Amino acid sequence: MTQPYAEVIGDPIAHSKSPKIHRFWLDALGMEGDYRATRVAADELGDYFDRRRADPAWRGCNITLPHKAAALDHVADRGGVRQSIGAINTVFRDGDGSLVGTNTDAGGFYAPIAGLDLADAPVCVVGAGGAARAVLFALSKLGVGPVTLLNRSPLKGAALLASFGLKGEALPLTAPLPAARLLVNASSLGMAGQPPLALDLAPLPDDAVVYDIVYAPLETPLLTAAHARGLETVDGLEMLVGQAALAFEILFDAQPPRDRDEELRALLLA
Known part of the structure; x- marks a missing residue:
């Protein structure tokens, strides 16, 4: 069975600390899975979601600049995020296989x-x-x-x-x-x-x-x-870890060990 995974997409993306955060939590919980960073250009967004929709190992993704508004055009918006916040930062696969957008940034x-x-x-x-x-x-x-x-x-x-x-x-x-x-x-x-x-x-x-x-x-x-x-x-790590924790629960169906935040922060600053 292929290992389940999630990822963060954006352009640029090399600076992202999200893989370190999610991998830290996966390891801490002893869970099977991976979390990656994938560069996706603006004109590749539709193709990206089409490919991932067909990949059963893909749990979803986080979204960073510059795709937070544009991604709404490619996924279901069951929570009315377009009308409320107007941007998404997390996409997950629903029980029926649909890709659904939400926002954990707020x-x-x-x-x-x-x-x-x-x-x-x-x-x-x-x-x-x-x-x-x-x-x-x-x-x-x-x-x-x-x-x-x-x-x-x-x-x-x-x-x-x-x-x-x-x-x-x-x-x-x-x-x-x-x-x-x-x-x-x-x-x-x-x-x-x-x-x-x-x-x-x-x-x-x-x-x-x-x-x-x-x-x-x-x-x-x-x-x-x-x-x-x-x-x-x-600082930016406070919001980054906070939104990641909400996304982790959505993507991996588990609560991250927030009692280890100091250890995580030290890892991210190393």
Whole structure:
């Protein structure tokens, strides 16, 4: 019998830490299976899902840039993700063989800030892509506001705020920060190989939290600037591991051993 496997797809994909995370959990639980990283170009997405649909060993995949929205066109959307978040990051094989899309990014993003009281708190989010959609969806459930969204295209940002029913405004990336309680970089800016995210953090209050979903590098210039201000921070590994844990349960039908998170984090930082 062929070993069951899942994978993460994107372009680029070599930087992904997802295989290390899922393999760590598979080994820790003594489970048979594998988890791989596969580069899939935008024009190959349809063919990719056609091939995997015919592979009985394939349990599903996680999805990263730039496919989180486009993948919705190739799988079933039984949870109404298109209307709610508008992007998926996990595809799994249902009992009838259908490929179904879902999103674990929102839950993964929320977990590290679950203890914060963000009701009516001013928030600033950078980006308007698939990850930003998951972040804004989670924030809309927390009752935050107002939300300032910084993006290359303020028009796209404004439409995104409206789609989630969030009050606030969309501004260009060059706009000064508001006095936000929470600042989230939900873009790829600051990632290795991408332009840096240059923000002046001076307007943030002393109790602000700076959350960067980028994890390669883990210590981004944004987090370095936040540490210099003495601000509380959340790095990209927090969200990455959180969303991976939810996806692992879906893909492998087992709960990951979260009591070994410190060991996993050390492995990912080695």
